[in-house]
Amino acid sequence: MYKNVIILGAQWGDEGKGKIVDLLTKKSSYVVRYQGGHNAGHTLYVNKKKIILHIVPSGILHDNVVGILGNGVVISPIALINEIYSLEKQGIFIKDKILISENCFLVLPYHVHMDVSREKSSEIDIIGTTKRGIGPAYEDKIARRGLRIGDLRNIKQLEIKLKEILYYYNFQLINFYKSNPVDYNSVLSEILDNAPFLINMIADIPEILHSAIKSKKMLIFEGAQGTFLDIDHGTYPYVTSSNSTAGGASIGSGIGPLNFDYILGVFKAYSTRVGFGPFPTEVFNKLDDYFCKQGKEFGSTTGRKRRTGWLDLIMLKRAICINSFSGLCLTKLDVLDYLQDIKICVAYRKNHDIISTTTPLFIDNWNEVTPIYETLPGWNVSTMGINSFSDLPYAAKNYIRRIEEILELPIHFISTGPDRKHIIILNNLFDI
């Protein structure tokens, strides 16, 4: 049985990772977020109850599981605390089973203000961010001016750093973005109000994870966003500001790469992306309406309509190579149920008719590719909630086998609906 498993999205986020993490965490001791912040949004259905998580790791709903926010995560104190309290209102008590690294960087109001001001200021470079301040918070980290959870322990020093940071931010906000400055006292009082709550959760995460590995406990590492939103490997600049790919799990949690023994790539039976950026297989009008309606493709963080398109196997091949996936999980199969024909992108046509089976690496070259599709027959019958591969209609089995054949990688899990129970387990690798 695999012990240290990374689960992450193979597309542009919203693949249904949260549901899969929740399901597969059942027997694990810890579930670890390693990057991103409250820009993520995962919708889970457990016992018919809808639960939306943003920064709290998805596996935490199981009683025995402790949630960890590793050093790669950026934390908005107010967002984390509000999420914990809003879960309490739903009868889910997790306050005493979340641990955070003191090296997590803080997302504070001036990051949000900067994120919003930037998105407003340009019509050309607009990314379509979640406006949660994630990009500016990671910028501060790399620029070595950020505040971390550990800084909350020394408020005197934090006050000095905060003054300098706000001098820097307000200069830009006022002079460049022609926006209002951020008030030092209000930011400081927000920090002071929330500091004791967060300090209580601090733990030595690498040490905890190493002892868990020594005592052969199971760990799940939960990626947020998706492969093509990765700052290095995604469709830059239309990406998020962290490493959402598998390599990020090691850096963002503090355990070495050789400790991971299985990496699961989650992808949905079609594609979606929120915000701007290249999307070769994007569809519009009737088909877009179909995907949006059947798949309920509206963001769980911002409520924005997601752009939709056909499944792109060229992008998935790249995702397999970047993440060294051990196996795949196909989600939202049921969304295809009532399509006459189903297309999968098997190659790109580039300028001058050159056929390519790799994704472009540079942003300008994405405009030059158009998808080449293979068309497979639909099945026109409901697969919602089916639990066994043999119960799937012939055309659905055919569709799944064809994807495996092209990708040269097995599909180990198939999700057939939003509920925890709507799953086909083809290989019970985690003894769930």
Ligand code: GDP
């Ligand atoms: P995540 O960010 O990757 O966790 O995904 P989101 O939660 O943002 O988006 C996935 C959406 O699809 C959620 O509303 C889920 O409830 C839903 N979902 C997950 N798996 C399935 C599935 O197999 N079928 C259907 N119909 N919905 C699913």
Ligand code: IMO
């Ligand atoms: P989950 O974990 C889908 C997108 C935003 C925008 C870009 C940058 O639910 O899959 P940011 O606020 O991160 O600076 O925005 O990244 N984005 C997501 N898209 N799912 C997500 O998370 C996302 N998190 C960020 O829409 O295009």
Ligand code: MG
């Ligand atoms: Mg999501």
